[in-house]
Amino acid sequence: MRLAFKIATRFLKSSKGQTALIVLGIAVGVSVQIFIGSLIQGLQKSLINKTVGNSPQITISSTKADKLINGSDEIIDKIESTDNRIKNLSVTTDIPALVKEDNQNYSVLIRGMNKDDSDKIYNIKKRIYEGREPKYDLEVMIGKELKQELGAKIGDEIQIITNNGEVNTVTITGFYNLNVASLNKSWLITTLENAQNMFSLGGDVTNIEMQVTEVFKADEIAANIESKLNNNYKVDNWKAQNEELLSGLKGQSVSSIMIQVFVLIAVALAIASVLAITVIQKSKQIGILKAMGIKDKTASYIFLFQGLLLGIMGAILGVILGLLLEIAFTKFAINPDGTPIVDLYINYGFIVLSAFIALASATIAALIPARRSSKLNPMEVIRNG
Template sequence: MKLAFKIAIRFLKSGKGQTLLIILGIAVGVSVQIFIGSLIQGLQKSLIDKTIGNSPQITVTSNTDDQTIKDYSTIIKELSELKKEITGISAAVDGPALISENNKNYSVLIRGLDLENADKIYRVNEKIYEGSKPTGDNEILLGRELKEELGVSLGDTVKVLTDSGQINELTITGFYDLKVSSINKSWMITTLKTAQNIFSLNSKVTGIEMQVKDVFKADTIAKEIDSKLGSNFKTENWKEQNAELLSGLNGQSISSIMIQVFVMIAVLLGIASVLAITVIQKSRQLGILKAMGIKDRTASLIFLFEGLLLGAAGAILGITFGFLLGYLFTKFALNPDGTPVVELYINAGFIGISAVVAVLASTLASLVPARRSSKLNPIEVIKNG
């Protein structure tokens, strides 16, 4: 085996130009794999972050007549202990209201949140661009668009009318921007206690919201939660509510895999054809080596080692090219504000698998010339030159 390895290195060195071309071919294939795969993964991550990254991925509501949840603290504790995949969980009180201002009526949704726990889901603290979050009773946050429509400032008060006919005066402590115009225009965020008082819910809530570690397992986790809570509760997950988004993400993944497979097939065929020619080119040397006593198995190993070495060198160079392509893409494909159109997602596992696949494909491609070399007859090769 050691002898075969040394001969393989010598063969590769004797045809440096050919060896370099094969390595570059493998490197291009690996770099395309890594670039396309990382680009699509980055696009998927960006879409998920923008659509469901700052929103609940699982929501529990009540099926009772009053559609409220009692003793929610106990339920939250049970759910937190039930599934370790849950990264954020918070109670919420939601209710519609009207604001009459400037001779206009504005329909809003009052959202009472446990602001400390809800921040793990909505990232409210980092989205406040002016003022601060509510801490006392009858204090609220308004969205950027609603602020502009109402023409209000910090410390101003707004009067809201609920469906029960009750009028409440609320003080503005800050303004947020969740980057979604419809939300900024309709949500009034306040504390859980204030919302419970406004809608006369005492210690009840209207929902329990959760985020999970792996968003694509949200439906499985939701089913387990649903079976745990029973028929008085309804459990929904983002995959049910975003079927079109999910279909688009699946389509992107399939497209990425298909492109990578065809690229690797092209690389594999190229290596096999070049190494097959090498067998012909080196047939005289192989014939002499066999006449000197080298076994057929050793002759085959020479080309297997060539394939392995070419694949390893190509994979290393391909990873470098892939990172370079990704870097250049983030510098030239920019939004008007200067941010990259798509943030590349560097997945070490994916890159490692791409490199291993390239090495294996190169080694497999060398099986054809390896088999051919083992069948060479040394007497005929030397005789015919």
Template sequence: MRLSFTIALRFLKSGKAQTVLIILGISVGVAVQIFIGSLIQGLQISLVNKTIGSSSQITISPTNKDKTIKDWKRVMYEAKISSPEIMNVSAAADGALTIDYDEDTSPVVIRGFNIEDANKIYNFKEGLIEGSFPLKKDEAIIGFDLSKRAGVEINDKIVLVSPSGARSKLKVTGLFDLGVASLNDTWVVTNLETAQDILSLDNKVTSVEMQVKNVFNADLTAKALAYTLSVKDVEVENWKEQNAQLLSGLNGQSVSSYMIQVFVLVAVLLGISSVLAISVVQRSKQIGILKAMGIKDKDASSIFVFQGLMLGLLGAIMGILFGFGLLLSFTRFALNPDGSPVVPIYINNGFIALSGIFAILSSMIASVIPARLSSKLNPIEVIKNG
């Protein structure tokens, strides 16, 4: 084996131009894999964070006639202990109302929370651009867009009208921007007690919301939670059911990424195999002489397997460096007007290592054909026809 490795290294050194071209081919393939894979993963993570990252990923909703959950504290407790995947559990009291301002009226949604619990889900703290949270009764924060439309500022009062005609006044203590126009234009966020009072819910809520550690396993976690809940007249929904189109788009991106990477891998494999096969023909006289001197067919084949291994290893290392270079360039030149990257790059060390390993394995697989060709060479005929 050591002899085969030494000969393989010598063959690579003697054909430097050919060796460099093969290594460049492998490195480009690895770089493309890393760049496309990291780009797609970054895009998916960005989309998930923007769409469901700051929202409820599993929601427990009532199925009874009055659409409320009476024993909601028990539901929250059972949700918290049902799985280590579940985190950030919050009860919510929601209802459709109308805001009445000087010139017009418009529909809004009042959302009552325990603000500390809800902040872990909706990031109100980061979204609060002015003022403070509604900690007292009859206080609320509203979206920045709604405040402009209604002409409302901090410490002003808004009038909310229920479907029955009951009117409630809330003091605006803050303005928020959650990055979603529909929420900024319709949400009136208050504490749980105020929302229950305005909506005549007594001590009931309309949903229990939560987030999970692995968003893509939310359906499995929701299924397990539904099985363990002892409270009746509720159903457990997850974001996958509510965002089927988004999930389909993410799956389509993943499939496209895998297909591109497979085609790149096949192209690299075919390129290495063809070049090494030509190398067998070019080196047939030397191989014939080695066989005549007593080297075994197995050792002759190992020469090209070692070549594939060394080419794959060098190509993988250079490809990873090239891949990082492409990613760095992309984040420097593809920018939004505010200077942030168009797509945030996600560096997955496991994926990068896997790309390098695949490149090495592909190179070794590609060397099998020339290895078999070398084992079939007849030393007498090669030397005679040399």
């Protein structure tokens, strides 16, 4: 095998232009595969982060008439022991109400949140662009769109009308932007205790929210939780609420895989074709080597080693080109604020897999010329020149 390797290396060096062309072809295939695959994965990750990364992935609510969850601490203890993939548990009190301003009523949702726990889910602290969080009784934050409609400023007082007709006057302490217009327009965020006191709920809450370590297993985890609770509770998960998004992500993945498969097929066919021509070009040399005693198996190994070496060089160059394409894309495809449209995403496992597949494809593609070389009759080759 050492002799076959040396001959294969010499063949590649003797046709440097042809070798460089094959290596470049493999490299282009690998780089396209890495670029498209990484781009799709980065886009999917970005979409997931924007849609469910800063929101609860599983929500427990009450099916009772009053929509209240009693004894939330006991339920949380039960949930935490159900699945170790659960993280960032938080409780909220959500009460629909009306904001009365200049003889106009705005439908809103009072969201009482436990400041520290909820921030792990919603990242609200970083989304406050003016003012501060509510700290004391009858203080609220409102969203960007509602601020614009009300023409509100820090320190303004607004009237909240509850479902039972009770009127509360609250003070605006800050403005937030969740980058979702419907939420910015409807959520009035306050402390959990303030919401509970405002609506005389005692220690009851309306929702238990959580995130999970395996986002795409949220439905499975939700089913585990639901099996531990009675019929008074409903367990929702983000996958059930975002079926169209999941369908789009699946479509992206399928199209990406199809593109990558066709690129690999094209690369493999190109390698097989070029090496098959090489067999014809080098048939006289192979015939002489066989006449000197080289076995058919050794002759086959020559082209297998050629395919392997070409695959290694093409894969290395392809990985470098693919990473450069990714970096260039994040520099030129940017939003108006200068941030990349798709964040740079490097999946080392995917890159290694892409390089290995290219290497395997190049080696397999060499099987056809290898088999052909083993069948060459040295006397006929030498006689026919």
